[in-house]
Amino acid sequence: MSVPLTFPAVYVEEAAQGVRSIAGVATSITAFVGRALRGPADGDPESPVRIFSFSQYEVVFGGLWDDSPMSFAVHHYFQNGGGEALIVRVHNGAVAGTATIGGATFTASDPGAWGSGLRVRIDAVDPAHLAGEAPNTVFTLRVKDLGTGRSESHANVSMIAGRPRFVGDVLRQSSALLRGPTASLALLPPMSQAGSAADPFTDQATTLQFTGADDGAAVSGAQVAGPGLAASKQGLFALEKADLFNLLCIPPFAPGSDVDKTTWDAAVAYAVKRRAIVLIDPPYHTNRWTTAASVTAPGAITEVAARNSNAALYFPRITAANSLQQGRPEAFAPCGAVAGIIARTDSTRGVWKSPAGTDAILSGVQGLDLRLSDQENGAINPLGVNCLRNFAVTGPTVWGARTLDGADSLSSEWKYLAVRRLGLFLEESLDRGTRWVVFEPNGEPLWAQIRLSVSAFLHTWFRAGAFQGSAPKDAYFVRCDAATTTQSEIDNGVVNVIVGFAPLKPAEFVLIKVQQRTDSAPP
Secondary structure (H helix, E strand, C coil): CCCCCCCCCCCCCCCCCCCCCCCCCCCCCEEEEECCCCCCECCCCCCCEEECCHHHHHHHHCCCCCCCHHHHHHHHHHHCCCCCEEEEECCECCECCEEEECCEEEEECCCCHHHHHEEEEEEECCHHHCCCCCCCCEEEEEEEECCCCCEEEEEEEECCCCCCCEHHHHHHHHCCCEECCCCCCCCCCCCCCCCCCCCHHHCHHHCEECECCECCECCCHHHHHCCCHHHHCCHHHHHHHCCCCCEEECCCCCCCCCCCHHHHHHHHHHHHHHCCEEEECCCCCCCCCCCHHHHHCCCCCCCCCCCCCCEEEEECCEEEEEHHHCCEEEEECCHHHHHHHHHHHHHHCCCCCCCCCCCCECCCCCEECCCCCHHHHHHHHHHCEEEEEEECCCEEEEECCECCCCCHHHCCCCCEHHHHHHHHHHHHHHHHHCHHHCCCCCCHHHHHHHHHHHHHHHHHHHHHCCECCCCHHHHEEEECCCCCCCHHHHHCCCCCCEEEECECCCCCCCCCCCCCCCCCCCC
């Protein structure tokens, strides 16, 4: 609004530039779904859990576990350059340990056999100095996890529900090990004996032990993508509680098993909805992908998962040391290591760079469980399966950059993984960055603002090298005007924005022509 001109003077106004900044979203947040030793389960409000290192995974989810292929995949992810992960823990009948104190039941914070290692001590205190507390209703609760050595002390907790320090509320808000009752305790918990001066928890006679904890059975597709899980936001669909993820890994459910096609197809369908890429592992036990010929057999690929541009399949498996088995080399699903390579490539080169080639050397990987020849690679690559190769100089290397829709015979516009991921990045960024448009007056002033904002965003990535062309007009275009939005659409509150970009496609085949020069030939 203009300043009223009431007297002779110089008037200064701030004029908006008309460009609203659009920020690029993250590109390599990786979600993992699988079994873990401990930690919040998929139905817990805290799930999925965001972590930034494997040491953090160890604290929250218990670290490596032979019955959890996911734990090794997460380890490989951070080992190869991963920076941020979302963990969804699923289980099949795991039970939390429990103990009864003063007539009330206390429960381990998460299900799993780890809860059997919990020990609890009760130390009574004099409540006279606590305002509003009745005598003999306040105590100090101390808990220790003998498995990890972690301990907690919760002082001056009340046995009466509704009090500011009610034990159930205190444990729910501040304990990583224990959960308490929701109703008042009928009796004040009996005080523990003095125990050992060095560590009172080691004397089992003076501490309360937890019983009934169990890890449950191996998980299956029913716990990951089964019926009803989408509605309850459990299993894979616990990711509905996460704002953003870009890559999805579902390692084998258990050692000696493969993820079934129903689960892969459900995961890919969900990834399409969330603008993410599913990294599919090669089947080893179910379909016996043990040779190159088994990959190229008719129908072998579509038996694993339906073709889709939001998925990428890598073959063969990687071999790495298992620190739980004295460093013995074992075969593992490659999804975690490949996700780490993608994250590393994004941070060093950009989302438009194919996560493959001599820059994509797998770290912490000793080899591959199948060594492919050039001829075998040449037969597999045109089918849209990305090969992992073991070269003499570089070692295990990602040597493929296609989506599962990238078979030559399909002629997909999303043939290459980098192009597809760049497209998803632009879509998500523009979706979030143009929400200010909603409910604005739908006319040329708005269209001009949209063109300015989107063009400024695309120009940033053009200058970073994400698009082809030596000039912006060759690299991208933005259209939002009367030609893209009809009067009928305006009357119905619709505005159409058309964005085009020219992606950089990988140099998948490099041809070097050598010509012999004779002495008499001109220079």
